[in-house]
Amino acid sequence: MTPARQPSMxxxxxxxxxxxxxxxxxxxxxxxxxxxxxxxxxxxxxxxxVLLGIDxxxxxxxxYDDEVAVPRLLRWYGGDERLPHDVLTEARERxxxxxxxELGEPFVTAGMCLYRDGRDSVAWHGDTKGxxxxxxxxxxxxxxxxxxxxxxxxxxxxxxxRFPLGHGDLVVMxxxxxxxxxxxxxxxxxxxxxxxxxQFRPAGVA
Numbered sequence: 744m745t746p747a748r749q750p751s752m753x754x755x756x757x758x759x760x761x762x763x764x765x766x767x768x769x770x771x772x773x774x775x776x777x778x779x780x781x782x783x784x785x786x787x788x789x790x791x792x793v794l795l796g797i798d799x800x801x802x803x804x805x806x807y808d809d810e811v812a813v814p815r816l817l818r819w820y821g822g823d824e825r826l827p828h829d830v831l832t833e834a835r836e837r838x839x840x841x842x843x844x845e846l847g848e849p850f851v852t853a854g855m856c857l858y859r860d861g862r863d864s865v866a867w868h869g870d871t872k873g874x875x876x877x878x879x880x881x882x883x884x885x886x887x888x889x890x891x892x893x894x895x896x897x898x899x900x901x902x903x904x905r906f907p908l909g910h911g912d913l914v915v916m917x918x919x920x921x922x923x924x925x926x927x928x929x930x931x932x933x934x935x936x937x938x939x940x941x942q943f944r945p946a947g948v949a
Contacts, residue, residue, distance in 0.1 A: 759786040759830040764841050766913060769904075772897060774879070775920035777906070784830060784885060784911030791887040793828045794939045799857050814930075815856045815863040822851040822946065831885075835943050838883050838915075845917065846881050850943040858891060858938045861931035869898065869921040870942075872949040881917040883943040884908070889936035895926045909938055921948075 762785055766778035784790060799816035826832050831853065839849040856865065869875075870882050884893070890909030895916075896902065906914050916926065928940075 757786065759784055759789045759828065761785070761830065761833060761837060764837055766915065771895070771918075771920065771924060773923040774918045775916075775924050776918045777895065777920065778913075778915040778917065779906055780913040782911050783913040784834070784887070787887050787911030790828045790830055790911075791937075791939060794855065794887060794941075795857070795937060797827050797855075815858050815865060817857075818855040820853040820855070826853055831941060834885055834941075838943055842881060842883075842915070842917075846945065848945050850881075850883060851946045852944050852949075854942040854944065854949075856940045856942075858928065858940070860937070861933060861935045864930040865928045867896070867925040867927045869925050870944070870949060871921055873947045874945075875921040875948045877922075879918050880921065880945060880948050881915055882921065882948070883913065883915045885941045885943075886910070886912045886914075886938060887941070888938040891928050891931070891935065891938050893926055893928055895920075895924050898923050898925050908940070 762783050764780070764783065766780035769777045769779065771777065797818055799818055802813045802817055803810050804813055820826055826835070835850050835853065858864070874880060886908035888909055890907045893906045893908050893914060894903045895906075896904075908914060
């Protein structure tokens with residue numbers, strides 16, 4: 744049985760809008776940092792309703808000589824594809840403008856993950872395909888739906904830090920974060936509704 748969705752106070756508006764883009768920066772080690780802004784998207788339930796209806800794809804991957812189902816659904820939008828909600832297009836443009844001086848290039852692609860319930864997850868990893876394997880970059884994540892913790896820890900092990908993400912929250916991982924830190928969304932046994940993670944990246948970063 745899927746738990747009832749419980750919107751936040753910022754979701755109780757007629758249409759989705761973006762609040763001021765003024766995240767708090769958390770300095771990590773080895774040149775990594777994370778910006779965090781709760782409730783950036785107001786009316787995020789309206790966006791979630793649209794995202795739950797897109798053409799999600801189930802994928803399988805080889806692990807330890809066996810093929811297993813990826814424990815979440817996926818959808819990737821290239822820079823030439825229209826995003827499924829106008830507030831996502833606006834968010835990408837606002838993020839590009841806000842981080843222009845540091846990033847030096849636009850956010851282009853939008854990868855999306857649907858965590859259907861607490862059984863869906865993503866293991867410890869860094870986004871190190873492409874240029875992020877050797878160069879500093881940024882990955883901006885906007886979350887919709889039931890909050891799930893995003894955990895980060897230094898690559899190679901160490902204490903983790905936690906950001907609860909849902910209901911229009913924003914987190915941006917920057918600097919060396921993808922190379923020197925790892926992140927994960929763990930499984931949970933408690934009842935939890937669906938969450939969609941939208942990840943904006945520059946071209947050539949995955």
